[in-house]
Amino acid sequence: MKYWLMKTEPNTFSIDDLAEQPEQITCWEGVRNYQARNLLRDEIEEGDQVLFYHSACKTPAVVGLATVSRGGYPDHHAFDKKSHYFDPKSNPDSPTWYMVDIKLNKKLERPVTLAELREEATKARSPLVDMVLLQKGSRLSVQPVSKKQFDRVVKLSEK
DNA sequence: GCCAACGTTGGC
DNA sequence: GCCAACGTTGGC
Structure with missing residues (x-):
């Protein structure tokens, strides 16, 4: 099982929007960056765990927190004019863009802010020092x- | 709203 | 293949 962080702008699609979806599942469409595409297409599998980030x-x-409920498959929104x-x-014969489905696991009792993550990363031997988000x-x-x-x-969310 | 950092495009 | 121009991301 692997672990991921996925960003979304809450103005566009927030954790509360996810909570309101049928079965609390959504497809993660609209990623238009090749590096992220490669992860969606080749790396992210059903059962992987996701940090949902605003x-x-x-x-x-x-x-x-969310769980990947369907691994990479073509993002059909790219075909729709x-x-x-x-x-x-x-x-459709050769899709450029891919997406996955995720299902809400739970909304954190307490959000863990970027500022808090940065602070945590300054501590000795913190696993967060090389967190991609903080680079x-x-x-x-x-x-x-x-x-x-x-x-x-x-x-940190349980503090 | 500003702006630094990054990615993409397209002329040459 | 280089690189300037442009567009986007995302923190502040």
């Missing part, structure tokens, strides 16, 4: 997280 908002934070995510490069200039919207990092974030 970005580009007042208080950026990990706000929930009417979709905001339409991309003429992609076609300068890192903007990858789907990123790997180690088990230790995942567990530490969960623990």
